[in-house]
Amino acid sequence: xxxxxxxxxxxxxxxxxxxxxxxxxxxxxxxxxxxxxxxxxxxxxxxxxxxxxxxxxxxxxxxxxxxxxxxxxxxxxxxxxxxxxxxxxxxxxxxxxxxxxxxxxxxxxxxxxxxxxxx
Numbered sequence: 001x002x003x004x005x006x007x008x009x010x011x012x013x014x015x016x017x018x019x020x021x022x023x024x025x026x027x028x029x030x031x032x033x034x035x036x037x038x039x040x041x042x043x044x045x046x047x048x049x050x051x052x053x054x055x056x057x058x059x060x061x062x063x064x065x066x067x068x069x070x071x072x073x074x075x076x077x078x079x080x081x082x083x084x085x086x087x088x089x090x091x092x093x094x095x096x097x098x099x100x101x102x103x104x105x106x107x108x109x110x111x112x113x114x115x116x117x118x119x
Contacts, residue, residue: 003028003098004113006106016102023100031093032102039085043078053082054104 005022009015016032023030036054040047090109093099101110 002094002096004094004110005100006110007100007102008107009103019100019102026098026100029093029097029099030102031090031099031104035086035089035104038089039082042085043081045078045082050082053079054086057083057105 003026005019005028007015007019007022009019019032020030022028033051036047036050039045039054040050043050086104087109090101090104090106091113093101094110094113
């Protein structure tokens with residue numbers, strides 16, 4: 001079974017540095033902002049847009065009433081795809097390698113991966 005360490009942190013807490021040192025010491029993969037780069041490349045978006053979307057993790061889904069009910073632009077679909085891609089990438093990384101994951105709500109996204117293990 002793979003070993004997954006998730007580190008939640010706040011700005012300025014040193015969690016990123018701690019996680020990097022821990023990953024290096026243990027020989028684990030280090031996962032942080034690489035996910036943003038991968039999603040930006042996959043969807044051909046700017047890294048700053050992807051980072052902002054993942055930081056707020058809220059999807060603005062505008063409703064417009066007229067002759068028909070419309071969900072407005074497709075921008076919200078892109079935001080949903082970005083959030084889903086982040087979760088898929090976290091799960092994929094945790095399935096194939098020992099890793100240290102910084103932030104990204106990974107403790108919640110990966111909580112079911114501990115099933116079947118003995119403590």
